Amino acid sequence: MKIRPQRRAFTLVEIMVAMSVMVMIMAVLLRTFIEVLNTYKYDTAKILINHDIRRFTASMTEDATYSNYFKIFPAYGNLTRSVTTLVNPSDPDQGYTTAMTDSSIADGQTGDCLVLVYKDTSDDTKIARIICYFRNPGPTVNGVQQPGPVRRFDLPITPSSSLPVWQLIPDIPDPTIYPVVVELSQDIGSGLLFYDFQDRAIIINGQIVQRGGALNSVHFNATNTYNFTVSPRG
Numbered sequence: 620m621k622i623r624p625q626r627r628a629f630t631l632v633e634i635m636v637a638m639s640v641m642v643m644i645m646a647v648l649l650r651t652f653i654e655v656l657n658t659y660k661y662d663t664a665k666i667l668i669n670h671d672i673r674r675f676t677a678s679m680t681e682d683a684t685y686s687n688y689f690k691i692f693p694a695y696g697n698l699t700r701s702v703t704t705l706v707n708p709s710d711p712d713q714g715y716t717t718a719m720t721d722s723s724i725a726d727g728q729t730g731d732c733l734v735l736v737y738k739d740t741s742d743d744t745k746i747a748r749i750i751c752y753f754r755n756p757g758p759t760v761n762g763v764q765q766p767g768p769v770r771r772f773d774l775p776i777t778p779s780s781s782l783p784v785w786q787l788i789p790d791i792p793d794p795t796i797y798p799v800v801v802e803l804s805q806d807i808g809s810g811l812l813f814y815d816f817q818d819r820a821i822i823i824n825g826q827i828v829q830r831g832g833a834l835n836s837v838h839f840n841a842t843n844t845y846n847f848t849v850s851p852r853g
Contacts, residue, residue: 664841668827671801672845678771678800679823682750683849686735687743689821690723690784691813695732695753695794698722698785721785726818729811731756733821734788737853739779747779749787754812755794766828769801769812770794801827820850 629637683689692698698721707713724730737748750773757767776787791797814822826844 661841665843667802668841668843671827672843675769675801675823675845676847679752679821679847679849682735683821683851685737685853686750686851687738687853688736688851690721690734690736691728691730691815691821692721692723692732692734692785693730693811695751695755695791698732698788721783723785724815726815729814731811731813733813734784735851736784742779745779745781746776746784746787748773748775749784750774751788752800752813753794766826768799770797771800772797816848820848822846822848 732751732753735750735752736746737750739745739747750771752769752771754769755767774787774789780787812823812825814824816822824844824846826842828842
């Protein structure tokens with residue numbers, strides 16, 4: 620009669636050790652997977668940034684080339700300012716009054732709203748079309764302004780008008796109705812997006828941001844700066 624050897628079962632300590640090893644292996648694999656996923660998302664965001672830069676540069680260059688001149692305002696919601704002026708310049712005794720004028724910036728200053736102006740080909744004293752690029756600031760989080768999209772609208776003026784540019788720009792209670800040119804854009808330092816160079820050229824200087832990997836990851840945000848110059852030649 621054969622006696623089969625008894626099989627020894629795993630002890631509780633052995634089971635706990637094996638489970639601990641498996642948990643550590645799974646933790647390492649999970650961490651590696653998350654890092655690979657974050658890197659993939661970051662690389663994808665960098666590709667989107669390059670696409671944004673090419674699209675923004677091409678759009679701005681084409682629009683500016685055929686425009687006649689430009690105006691830069693501090694922001695889309697800041698197109699006018701009140702000034703104190705004489706009621707009748709030829710008769711100062713009539714006193715002063717408050718009038719509205721445009722808040723467009725001067726040479727060497729920056730703003731977040733660029734308006735490209737196209738004159739009427741049959742009457743260059745009138746405006747036939749305007750194209751506006753404006754940065755829509757993102758929300759403020761913990762006192763820090765978050766990046767926002769750059770939007771664009773193209774407005775034919777029919778019939779052409781001799782009104783000043785700022786009076787031709789429509790009120791926009793909801794900027795999101797206009798298409799996005801750059802998803803997330805922020806200025807560099809304390810400056811704004813569009814710089815007036817001697818009233819002859821526009822220098823665009825900013826930073827594009829795309830969401831990368833997970834929060835608190837080294838790949839959380841992908842960023843890239845852009846700097847190019849366009850000039851009206853119409």
